[in-house]
Amino acid sequence: xxxxxxxGWVVMLLVTWGGWGWAGELSSALGPLPAVTAQPDxxxxxxxxxxxxxxxxxxxxxxxxxxxxxxxxxxxxGWTLPMAISLANDGxxxxxxSPTLINVGYNRVLIWDGRAPSLEKQAVGSTKNPxxxxxxxxxxxxxLRADDEMVALFKAAYDSAxxxxxxxxxxxxxxxxxxxTGDSPFDRYAKGDKQALSGAAQxxxxxxxxxxxxxxxxxxxxxxxxxxHNIGLRRNPLFDQPAYREIxxxxxxxxxxxxxxxxxxxxxxxxVTHDPADRKKFKTPxxxxxxxxxxxxxxxxxxxxDEVIDHYDRGxxxxxxxxxxxxxxxxxxxxxxxxxxxxLALSGPLPALEALE
Ligand code: HEC
Ligand code: HEC
Numbered sequence: 001x002x003x004x005x006x007x008g009w010v011v012m013l014l015v016t017w018g019g020w021g022w023a024g025e026l027s028s029a030l031g032p033l034p035a036v037t038a039q040p041d042x043x044x045x046x047x048x049x050x051x052x053x054x055x056x057x058x059x060x061x062x063x064x065x066x067x068x069x070x071x072x073x074x075x076x077x078g079w080t081l082p083m084a085i086s087l088a089n090d091g092x093x094x095x096x097x098s099p100t101l102i103n104v105g106y107n108r109v110l111i112w113d114g115r116a117p118s119l120e121k122q123a124v125g126s127t128k129n130p131x132x133x134x135x136x137x138x139x140x141x142x143x144l145r146a147d148d149e150m151v152a153l154f155k156a157a158y159d160s161a162x163x164x165x166x167x168x169x170x171x172x173x174x175x176x177x178x179x180x181t182g183d184s185p186f187d188r189y190a191k192g193d194k195q196a197l198s199g200a201a202q203x204x205x206x207x208x209x210x211x212x213x214x215x216x217x218x219x220x221x222x223x224x225x226x227x228x229h230n231i232g233l234r235r236n237p238l239f240d241q242p243a244y245r246e247i248x249x250x251x252x253x254x255x256x257x258x259x260x261x262x263x264x265x266x267x268x269x270x271x272v273t274h275d276p277a278d279r280k281k282f283k284t285p286x287x288x289x290x291x292x293x294x295x296x297x298x299x300x301x302x303x304x305x306d307e308v309i310d311h312y313d314r315g316x317x318x319x320x321x322x323x324x325x326x327x328x329x330x331x332x333x334x335x336x337x338x339x340x341x342x343x344l345a346l347s348g349p350l351p352a353l354e355a356l357e
Contacts, residue, residue: 024194024202027209029219032190033182033288033348036105042120042169044177047157052174053356054153055167060143061127063134064090069123069171072098072132075353078292079179084300085238088247092131095239095247095266097300099285100293102350105176108226109283112298113268115255119172124164131247137164178356181289184348197345203335204342212312212329212339222286223346228269230280232316232326235265236299266299279321289347305343309336 038044055061056069072086073079079101081087086098096112110116116125127135144150144162151161158166186205188196197205208214217225238244245264252260255271269278282298296302302311311317313336315328331339 024189024197024205026190026205027215027219029215030190030209030223031221032187033103033106033180033221036103036176036180038177039118039120039172042173044173045157047153048170048173049178049356051153051157052170052172053178053353054150055171056174061133061135061140062089063136067133069126073101078102078289080293082294084295084303088131089134093243093247094131095244095251096298097295100289101175101179102289102293103181103222103286104179106222107224107286109224109228112282113270113272114228114283115272119175120165120168122168123171124168127167131251137167140164140167178351181348181350184288185345186342187348189345198341200338200341201345202342204338204340204345207331207335207339208342211335212331213325214312214339216325217284218287222288224284224286226284228278228281228283229325230268230282230319230322231311232319232322233280233297233299233301233311234317234319236301238299239264239266268298280319287343287346289350291344291347305340306336309339 042048059065059068061068062071067089072081074081081098084097086094086096088094099112104110104119110119110122116122124137126132127140128137141162141164144154144167154160154162154166154170157170160166185196185201189202208218217227217229219225239248248263248266249260252263252267252271257263257271257274265280267279269281269283270276272278290296290305294303294305296305296308302308309331312326313329313331316322316326
Protein backbone atom coordinates (compact mmCIF):
# COMPACT_ATOMS: atom_id res chain seq x y z
CA UNK A 1 0.00 0.00 0.00
CA UNK A 2 1.47 3.34 -0.97
CA UNK A 3 0.00 6.45 0.62
CA UNK A 4 1.21 9.95 0.14
CA UNK A 5 0.89 11.52 3.55
CA UNK A 6 0.60 15.24 3.76
CA UNK A 7 -0.58 15.93 7.27
CA GLY A 8 1.12 15.27 10.55
CA TRP A 9 -2.01 14.01 12.21
CA VAL A 10 -2.47 11.21 9.72
CA VAL A 11 1.00 10.06 10.58
CA MET A 12 0.36 10.37 14.29
CA LEU A 13 -2.66 8.17 13.79
CA LEU A 14 -0.62 5.60 11.92
CA VAL A 15 2.15 5.79 14.47
CA THR A 16 -0.10 5.21 17.44
CA TRP A 17 -2.49 2.89 15.73
CA GLY A 18 -0.30 1.38 13.04
CA GLY A 19 -0.02 -2.14 14.37
CA TRP A 20 3.22 -3.23 12.76
CA GLY A 21 4.69 -5.93 14.87
CA TRP A 22 8.30 -6.95 14.40
CA ALA A 23 11.59 -5.11 14.19
CA GLY A 24 12.14 -3.72 10.74
CA GLU A 25 8.50 -3.70 9.65
CA LEU A 26 7.75 -0.58 7.66
CA SER A 27 4.96 1.86 8.46
CA SER A 28 3.09 3.23 5.47
CA ALA A 29 4.58 6.67 6.22
CA LEU A 30 7.89 5.41 4.82
CA GLY A 31 8.79 3.81 1.51
CA PRO A 32 11.10 3.76 -1.48
CA LEU A 33 11.83 6.97 -3.36
CA PRO A 34 9.15 7.57 -6.03
CA ALA A 35 9.93 9.39 -9.30
CA VAL A 36 10.34 13.13 -8.83
CA THR A 37 7.48 15.32 -10.09
CA ALA A 38 8.27 17.68 -12.97
CA GLN A 39 7.04 21.29 -12.99
CA PRO A 40 4.34 21.41 -15.68
CA ASP A 41 5.94 24.46 -17.32
CA UNK A 42 9.48 23.17 -16.99
CA UNK A 43 9.73 19.46 -17.86
CA UNK A 44 13.25 18.07 -18.21
CA UNK A 45 14.95 17.50 -21.56
CA UNK A 46 18.59 16.49 -22.15
CA UNK A 47 19.28 20.02 -23.47
CA UNK A 48 17.85 21.66 -20.35
CA UNK A 49 19.83 19.37 -18.07
CA UNK A 50 23.02 20.16 -19.96
CA UNK A 51 22.41 23.93 -19.84
CA UNK A 52 21.49 23.78 -16.15
CA UNK A 53 24.65 21.90 -15.29
CA UNK A 54 26.80 24.39 -17.22
CA UNK A 55 25.24 27.39 -15.47
CA UNK A 56 25.47 25.74 -12.06
CA UNK A 57 29.27 25.55 -12.38
CA UNK A 58 29.81 28.89 -14.17
CA UNK A 59 31.67 31.59 -12.17
CA UNK A 60 30.15 34.32 -14.32
CA UNK A 61 26.92 33.95 -12.33
CA UNK A 62 28.58 35.80 -9.40
CA UNK A 63 29.33 39.50 -9.12
CA UNK A 64 32.99 38.91 -8.27
CA UNK A 65 33.44 36.19 -10.92
CA UNK A 66 34.78 33.71 -8.39
CA UNK A 67 31.67 31.91 -7.09
CA UNK A 68 29.22 29.50 -8.65
CA UNK A 69 26.57 27.25 -7.13
CA UNK A 70 29.09 24.49 -6.44
CA UNK A 71 31.24 26.86 -4.34
CA UNK A 72 28.82 26.26 -1.45
CA UNK A 73 27.21 23.02 -2.65
CA UNK A 74 30.22 20.82 -3.34
CA UNK A 75 29.50 17.63 -5.29
CA UNK A 76 32.31 15.81 -3.48
CA UNK A 77 30.82 16.74 -0.08
CA GLY A 78 27.26 15.56 -0.62
CA TRP A 79 26.39 18.82 -2.45
CA THR A 80 26.90 20.80 0.74
CA LEU A 81 29.92 22.35 2.51
CA PRO A 82 31.91 20.51 5.17
CA MET A 83 31.73 23.53 7.52
CA ALA A 84 29.16 24.59 10.11
CA ILE A 85 28.33 28.02 8.68
CA SER A 86 28.43 28.43 4.92
CA LEU A 87 30.88 30.54 2.97
CA ALA A 88 29.56 33.90 1.79
CA ASN A 89 30.26 36.45 -0.88
CA ASP A 90 33.10 38.99 -0.41
CA GLY A 91 32.37 41.42 2.44
CA UNK A 92 29.76 39.19 4.11
CA UNK A 93 29.53 36.31 6.53
CA UNK A 94 26.71 33.74 6.34
CA UNK A 95 24.62 32.77 9.35
CA UNK A 96 23.42 29.33 8.32
CA UNK A 97 24.62 25.95 7.13
CA SER A 98 24.56 25.26 3.41
CA PRO A 99 21.94 22.54 2.85
CA THR A 100 22.52 19.56 0.57
CA LEU A 101 21.00 19.70 -2.91
CA ILE A 102 20.66 15.90 -3.09
CA ASN A 103 16.98 15.08 -3.77
CA VAL A 104 16.16 18.77 -3.41
CA GLY A 105 13.48 18.35 -6.10
CA TYR A 106 11.34 16.52 -3.52
CA ASN A 107 11.44 19.36 -1.00
CA ARG A 108 8.19 21.28 -0.83
CA VAL A 109 9.87 23.80 1.44
CA LEU A 110 13.09 25.52 0.38
CA ILE A 111 15.57 27.41 2.58
CA TRP A 112 15.78 26.66 6.31
CA ASP A 113 12.88 29.06 6.95
CA GLY A 114 10.88 28.23 3.81
CA ARG A 115 11.21 31.64 2.17
CA ALA A 116 11.83 30.44 -1.42
CA PRO A 117 8.75 29.51 -3.47
CA SER A 118 10.40 27.22 -6.05
CA LEU A 119 13.75 25.98 -7.30
CA GLU A 120 13.24 28.16 -10.38
CA LYS A 121 12.86 31.35 -8.33
CA GLN A 122 15.48 30.31 -5.78
CA ALA A 123 18.18 30.05 -8.47
CA VAL A 124 17.54 33.62 -9.60
CA GLY A 125 17.18 34.90 -6.02
CA SER A 126 20.42 33.24 -4.94
CA THR A 127 22.25 34.82 -7.88
CA LYS A 128 21.06 38.32 -6.93
CA ASN A 129 21.47 37.82 -3.16
CA PRO A 130 24.41 40.03 -2.08
CA UNK A 131 25.36 37.48 0.60
CA UNK A 132 25.61 34.62 -1.91
CA UNK A 133 26.58 35.85 -5.35
CA UNK A 134 25.67 39.52 -5.57
CA UNK A 135 25.23 39.40 -9.33
CA UNK A 136 23.14 41.83 -11.34
CA UNK A 137 20.80 39.64 -13.38
CA UNK A 138 20.60 42.01 -16.34
CA UNK A 139 24.41 42.18 -16.48
CA UNK A 140 24.52 38.38 -16.36
CA UNK A 141 22.00 38.10 -19.18
CA UNK A 142 24.10 40.47 -21.30
CA UNK A 143 27.21 38.37 -20.63
CA LEU A 144 25.41 35.16 -21.58
CA ARG A 145 24.01 36.73 -24.75
CA ALA A 146 27.54 37.64 -25.82
CA ASP A 147 28.66 34.00 -25.51
CA ASP A 148 27.92 31.95 -28.63
CA GLU A 149 27.96 28.64 -26.81
CA MET A 150 25.40 29.88 -24.25
CA VAL A 151 23.23 31.35 -26.98
CA ALA A 152 23.16 27.93 -28.70
CA LEU A 153 22.45 26.09 -25.44
CA PHE A 154 19.52 28.38 -24.48
CA LYS A 155 18.14 28.05 -28.01
CA ALA A 156 18.27 24.25 -27.83
CA ALA A 157 16.87 24.10 -24.29
CA TYR A 158 14.15 26.78 -24.28
CA ASP A 159 14.09 28.09 -27.83
CA SER A 160 15.01 31.50 -26.42
CA ALA A 161 17.90 33.91 -26.13
CA UNK A 162 19.54 33.88 -22.66
CA UNK A 163 17.14 35.47 -20.15
CA UNK A 164 16.61 35.45 -16.39
CA UNK A 165 13.54 33.21 -16.33
CA UNK A 166 15.03 30.39 -18.41
CA UNK A 167 18.30 30.75 -16.51
CA UNK A 168 16.39 29.88 -13.31
CA UNK A 169 14.47 27.12 -15.05
CA UNK A 170 17.57 25.38 -16.39
CA UNK A 171 19.34 25.38 -13.02
CA UNK A 172 16.12 24.10 -11.41
CA UNK A 173 15.80 21.23 -13.91
CA UNK A 174 19.39 20.19 -13.29
CA UNK A 175 18.84 20.06 -9.53
CA UNK A 176 15.37 18.52 -9.61
CA UNK A 177 15.98 15.79 -12.14
CA UNK A 178 19.68 15.01 -11.90
CA UNK A 179 20.53 15.19 -8.20
CA UNK A 180 18.35 12.21 -7.33
CA THR A 181 19.48 9.18 -5.35
CA GLY A 182 17.21 6.24 -4.48
CA ASP A 183 18.56 2.68 -4.46
CA SER A 184 19.84 2.99 -0.90
CA PRO A 185 19.87 -0.15 1.25
CA PHE A 186 16.64 1.25 2.74
CA ASP A 187 15.00 1.49 -0.72
CA ARG A 188 15.96 -2.08 -1.55
CA TYR A 189 14.59 -3.21 1.80
CA ALA A 190 11.35 -1.28 1.31
CA LYS A 191 10.92 -2.96 -2.07
CA GLY A 192 11.11 -6.37 -0.44
CA ASP A 193 14.80 -7.34 -0.17
CA LYS A 194 14.84 -8.15 3.51
CA GLN A 195 18.60 -8.80 3.42
CA ALA A 196 19.32 -5.20 2.34
CA LEU A 197 19.27 -3.85 5.91
CA SER A 198 21.53 -5.29 8.62
CA GLY A 199 19.95 -6.48 11.86
CA ALA A 200 21.15 -3.27 13.54
CA ALA A 201 19.60 -1.08 10.82
CA GLN A 202 16.30 -2.99 11.08
CA UNK A 203 16.24 -2.42 14.82
CA UNK A 204 17.11 1.23 14.11
CA UNK A 205 14.15 1.46 11.74
CA UNK A 206 11.90 0.13 14.47
CA UNK A 207 13.25 2.75 16.92
CA UNK A 208 12.88 5.48 14.30
CA UNK A 209 9.21 4.61 13.92
CA UNK A 210 8.36 3.92 17.55
CA UNK A 211 10.37 4.56 20.69
CA UNK A 212 12.42 7.47 19.26
CA UNK A 213 9.44 8.94 17.39
CA UNK A 214 11.53 10.35 14.56
CA UNK A 215 8.89 9.40 11.98
CA UNK A 216 6.51 12.02 13.39
CA UNK A 217 8.44 14.66 11.48
CA UNK A 218 10.77 12.66 9.24
CA UNK A 219 8.45 10.74 6.91
CA UNK A 220 7.44 10.56 3.27
CA UNK A 221 9.72 10.07 0.25
CA UNK A 222 12.69 12.00 1.64
CA UNK A 223 11.93 11.63 5.37
CA UNK A 224 10.56 15.15 5.79
CA UNK A 225 7.06 16.41 6.59
CA UNK A 226 7.93 19.66 4.74
CA UNK A 227 6.89 21.59 7.83
CA UNK A 228 8.60 23.71 10.50
CA HIS A 229 9.44 22.69 14.04
CA ASN A 230 11.27 23.90 17.11
CA ILE A 231 13.39 20.96 18.23
CA GLY A 232 14.94 22.76 21.21
CA LEU A 233 18.30 23.96 19.94
CA ARG A 234 19.81 26.51 22.35
CA ARG A 235 20.88 29.93 21.06
CA ASN A 236 24.14 29.80 19.16
CA PRO A 237 26.83 31.95 20.90
CA LEU A 238 28.16 32.74 17.43
CA PHE A 239 25.63 35.57 17.38
CA ASP A 240 27.49 37.36 20.18
CA GLN A 241 30.12 38.19 17.57
CA PRO A 242 29.42 41.55 15.88
CA ALA A 243 29.82 40.29 12.29
CA TYR A 244 27.25 37.53 12.77
CA ARG A 245 24.86 39.78 14.64
CA GLU A 246 25.14 42.26 11.82
CA ILE A 247 24.18 39.67 9.19
CA UNK A 248 21.21 38.59 11.31
CA UNK A 249 20.00 42.19 11.45
CA UNK A 250 20.69 42.77 7.76
CA UNK A 251 18.51 39.76 6.97
CA UNK A 252 15.81 40.63 9.54
CA UNK A 253 15.51 44.08 7.99
CA UNK A 254 15.29 42.55 4.52
CA UNK A 255 12.51 40.28 5.80
CA UNK A 256 10.60 43.28 7.18
CA UNK A 257 10.89 42.61 10.92
CA UNK A 258 9.99 45.77 12.86
CA UNK A 259 12.46 44.92 15.60
CA UNK A 260 15.33 44.20 13.22
CA UNK A 261 17.72 46.52 15.05
CA UNK A 262 17.61 44.45 18.25
CA UNK A 263 17.67 40.96 16.71
CA UNK A 264 20.38 38.75 18.23
CA UNK A 265 19.31 35.23 17.24
CA UNK A 266 18.21 33.34 14.12
CA UNK A 267 14.45 33.07 14.58
CA UNK A 268 13.85 30.85 11.53
CA UNK A 269 10.29 30.66 10.23
CA UNK A 270 9.32 33.78 12.22
CA UNK A 271 11.35 35.84 9.75
CA VAL A 272 8.91 34.80 7.02
CA THR A 273 5.55 34.74 8.83
CA HIS A 274 6.18 37.32 11.63
CA ASP A 275 4.03 35.02 13.79
CA PRO A 276 5.56 34.70 17.30
CA ALA A 277 4.45 31.04 17.40
CA ASP A 278 6.97 30.37 14.60
CA ARG A 279 10.00 31.65 16.52
CA LYS A 280 12.96 29.30 16.16
CA LYS A 281 11.09 26.87 13.96
CA PHE A 282 13.11 25.52 11.07
CA LYS A 283 12.15 23.19 8.28
CA THR A 284 12.44 19.47 8.78
CA PRO A 285 15.41 18.52 6.60
CA UNK A 286 15.32 15.43 4.42
CA UNK A 287 17.41 12.53 5.72
CA UNK A 288 18.42 10.71 2.56
CA UNK A 289 22.21 10.52 2.08
CA UNK A 290 22.56 12.05 5.54
CA UNK A 291 25.84 10.13 6.01
CA UNK A 292 27.46 12.44 3.42
CA UNK A 293 26.05 15.82 4.44
CA UNK A 294 27.63 16.68 7.83
CA UNK A 295 27.64 18.96 9.71
CA UNK A 296 24.00 19.03 10.79
CA UNK A 297 21.21 21.48 11.69
CA UNK A 298 20.48 24.95 10.29
CA UNK A 299 23.70 26.27 11.84
CA UNK A 300 25.79 23.13 11.42
CA UNK A 301 26.28 22.87 15.18
CA UNK A 302 26.53 19.09 15.25
CA UNK A 303 29.50 17.54 13.48
CA UNK A 304 28.32 13.94 13.70
CA UNK A 305 25.15 11.86 13.68
CA ASP A 306 26.06 10.71 17.20
CA GLU A 307 25.73 14.31 18.39
CA VAL A 308 22.35 14.61 16.64
CA ILE A 309 21.10 11.40 18.25
CA ASP A 310 22.36 12.62 21.66
CA HIS A 311 20.41 15.86 21.15
CA TYR A 312 17.15 13.99 20.65
CA ASP A 313 17.98 11.48 23.38
CA ARG A 314 18.40 14.17 26.02
CA GLY A 315 15.13 15.80 24.89
CA UNK A 316 16.82 18.78 23.26
CA UNK A 317 18.31 21.67 25.21
CA UNK A 318 15.08 22.24 27.18
CA UNK A 319 14.48 25.62 25.52
CA UNK A 320 11.29 27.57 26.34
CA UNK A 321 9.36 27.00 23.11
CA UNK A 322 10.49 23.55 22.01
CA UNK A 323 7.79 21.11 20.93
CA UNK A 324 6.37 18.56 23.30
CA UNK A 325 7.48 15.75 20.95
CA UNK A 326 11.08 16.58 21.85
CA UNK A 327 11.50 14.90 25.26
CA UNK A 328 14.06 12.55 26.80
CA UNK A 329 14.04 9.22 24.97
CA UNK A 330 16.16 7.14 27.36
CA UNK A 331 17.88 5.25 24.58
CA UNK A 332 20.53 2.68 25.53
CA UNK A 333 23.98 2.78 23.90
CA UNK A 334 22.89 -0.17 21.74
CA UNK A 335 19.73 1.64 20.65
CA UNK A 336 21.67 4.77 19.71
CA UNK A 337 24.02 2.71 17.61
CA UNK A 338 21.09 0.88 15.94
CA UNK A 339 19.40 4.19 15.14
CA UNK A 340 22.62 5.43 13.56
CA UNK A 341 22.94 2.19 11.55
CA UNK A 342 19.50 2.93 10.12
CA UNK A 343 20.40 6.55 9.24
CA LEU A 344 23.55 5.31 7.50
CA ALA A 345 21.44 2.96 5.36
CA LEU A 346 19.60 5.90 3.75
CA SER A 347 22.41 6.70 1.30
CA GLY A 348 22.07 5.84 -2.37
CA PRO A 349 24.38 6.60 -5.28
CA LEU A 350 24.04 9.77 -7.37
CA PRO A 351 24.44 9.63 -11.13
CA ALA A 352 27.95 10.55 -12.29
CA LEU A 353 28.22 14.19 -13.36
CA GLU A 354 30.17 13.09 -16.42
CA ALA A 355 26.98 11.42 -17.65
CA LEU A 356 25.79 14.94 -18.52
CA GLU A 357 28.45 16.13 -20.93
C1 HEC B 1 28.01 31.64 -0.97
C2 HEC B 1 27.43 30.33 -0.73
C3 HEC B 1 26.32 29.84 -1.63
C4 HEC B 1 26.27 29.89 -3.00
C5 HEC B 1 27.28 30.49 -3.97
C6 HEC B 1 25.04 29.22 -3.38
N1 HEC B 1 24.38 28.77 -2.27
FE1 HEC B 1 22.66 27.74 -2.23
N2 HEC B 1 22.57 27.94 -0.23
C7 HEC B 1 23.55 28.48 0.56
C8 HEC B 1 23.07 28.60 1.92
C9 HEC B 1 23.83 29.14 3.11
C10 HEC B 1 21.73 28.15 1.91
C11 HEC B 1 20.75 28.18 3.09
C12 HEC B 1 20.20 29.60 3.17
C13 HEC B 1 19.21 29.84 4.27
O1 HEC B 1 18.58 28.91 4.79
O2 HEC B 1 19.04 31.02 4.63
C14 HEC B 1 21.46 27.72 0.54
C15 HEC B 1 20.25 27.15 0.13
C16 HEC B 1 20.02 26.67 -1.15
C17 HEC B 1 18.85 25.94 -1.55
C18 HEC B 1 17.71 25.50 -0.67
C19 HEC B 1 17.78 24.02 -0.44
C20 HEC B 1 16.76 23.50 0.52
O3 HEC B 1 16.48 22.30 0.50
O4 HEC B 1 16.22 24.27 1.33
C21 HEC B 1 18.98 25.68 -2.89
C22 HEC B 1 18.00 24.94 -3.79
C23 HEC B 1 20.22 26.27 -3.31
N3 HEC B 1 20.85 26.85 -2.22
C24 HEC B 1 20.68 26.25 -4.61
C25 HEC B 1 21.74 27.05 -5.04
C26 HEC B 1 21.99 27.36 -6.43
C27 HEC B 1 21.18 26.83 -7.60
C28 HEC B 1 23.07 28.18 -6.47
C29 HEC B 1 23.68 28.86 -7.69
C30 HEC B 1 22.74 29.65 -8.49
C31 HEC B 1 23.49 28.36 -5.07
N4 HEC B 1 22.65 27.68 -4.25
C32 HEC B 1 24.60 29.09 -4.67
C33 HEC B 1 24.80 28.87 0.15
C34 HEC B 1 25.13 29.14 -1.18
C1 HEC C 1 9.23 17.50 16.04
C2 HEC C 1 9.76 17.13 14.72
C3 HEC C 1 11.03 16.29 14.69
C4 HEC C 1 11.29 15.09 15.32
C5 HEC C 1 10.36 14.29 16.25
C6 HEC C 1 12.60 14.69 14.90
N1 HEC C 1 13.14 15.62 14.06
FE1 HEC C 1 14.98 15.56 13.25
N2 HEC C 1 14.77 17.46 12.61
C7 HEC C 1 13.62 18.21 12.71
C8 HEC C 1 13.92 19.59 12.36
C9 HEC C 1 12.92 20.73 12.33
C10 HEC C 1 15.30 19.63 12.09
C11 HEC C 1 16.11 20.88 11.73
C12 HEC C 1 16.28 21.70 12.99
C13 HEC C 1 17.15 22.91 12.85
O1 HEC C 1 18.15 22.90 12.13
O2 HEC C 1 16.82 23.92 13.54
C14 HEC C 1 15.79 18.27 12.23
C15 HEC C 1 17.10 17.88 11.96
C16 HEC C 1 17.54 16.56 11.97
C17 HEC C 1 18.81 16.10 11.46
C18 HEC C 1 19.87 16.97 10.79
C19 HEC C 1 19.66 16.98 9.28
C20 HEC C 1 20.53 17.96 8.54
O3 HEC C 1 20.64 17.81 7.33
O4 HEC C 1 21.07 18.89 9.14
C21 HEC C 1 18.86 14.75 11.65
C22 HEC C 1 19.98 13.80 11.26
C23 HEC C 1 17.62 14.37 12.30
N3 HEC C 1 16.85 15.49 12.47
C24 HEC C 1 17.30 13.09 12.70
C25 HEC C 1 16.25 12.81 13.57
C26 HEC C 1 16.12 11.60 14.33
C27 HEC C 1 17.09 10.43 14.27
C28 HEC C 1 14.99 11.73 15.09
C29 HEC C 1 14.46 10.77 16.12
C30 HEC C 1 15.34 10.52 17.23
C31 HEC C 1 14.41 13.02 14.78
N4 HEC C 1 15.20 13.66 13.87
C32 HEC C 1 13.23 13.52 15.32
C33 HEC C 1 12.39 17.75 13.13
C34 HEC C 1 12.21 16.61 13.92
